[in-house]
Amino acid sequence: MSDDTYGLRAAAELIGIMPSTLAYIVSVGDVLPERGVPTSTTYEGTVWNDLKKFVFTSPDIERYKLEMDRRNFVDFKAEYADVYTPDEGPNSRGLEFGPGWTGILGEFCDHMRDYNDIGRSCKLRWGKEKFGALKLFCDYDDSIQRYVEHAKGVAYGRSLGTCQECAAPGRLRYGDMICLTLCDRHAHLAEPLDLERDGKVLDVSAWTRSQRRTE
Incomplete structure (x- = not known):
């Protein structure tokens, strides 16, 4: 060459x-x-x-x-350095999900700023994609636990309707080996699809819990 x-x-x-x-x-x-x-x-x-x-x-x-x-969320990390404190240590974790969820992440951190502004410490440490949904992990005052968990739940729910690659409207794509929330344009990333579950399972964690209750 x-x-x-x-x-x-x-x-x-x-x-x-x-x-x-x-x-x-x-x-x-x-x-x-x-x-x-x-x-x-x-x-x-x-x-x-x-x-x-x-x-x-x-x-x-x-x-x-x-x-x-x-x-790598370079712009996000600069903009939200006041509420994002990266995880540290030998087994530290980062922001382990697609860039399409950056907007959801920013909205979550805006809520964290509101709590910090009233003297209730809350810091985002890391996050991951699991079963096609966004899970966030924070350090926060016990007095605001209910509010932080609610905000995490909102982010989780929004992620299940947002393509993790491009932020377009999406849905959970249930593949044979992987589950990802993607728009039609990026749906190929989860192929081959499990046709028995794809389009029927909208939240793998909730579906798994329901299966345990019915067994």
Whole structure:
């Protein structure tokens, strides 16, 4: 390859991520290499490819660096540094979900600011996607536990109707191996779908609890 083009591994190293992470971002379909992606089958919103044939240019590297800033919530962390205190320690966790939920995260932290403004300490520590829904973890005064748990519940509920990739309206996609809340354009990320449950199970945690009650 010429000096200004790179394969998947070399491009990932320049961006500062794992090759699997770069491959996933390409499969999302929102940021594609300018030389195009070699495909065996393509349909709306889906990229099937031979990773060994990927070619990235220098401008691609910069575009994917910006995309990683978005996925790492760089702007959010700067804006909400007063209420977001990152988890620390050898087993620390981060913001482990898609960028489409950034708006939900910001609304939650706005509530946290309201509590801090009246002298009730509340800090977001970390969050994760589990079974297609947003779960947030905080440190807070015991006196506001009920309010914080309510705000967490609102964020959880909103996430089940919001694509975790792009923030468009979405729904839980029940795959054979994974459950993700996605819009139609990004639904391919959960394929192959479990046709017995997809579209019928709207909240995996609630469905699981109901199954235990009926057994």
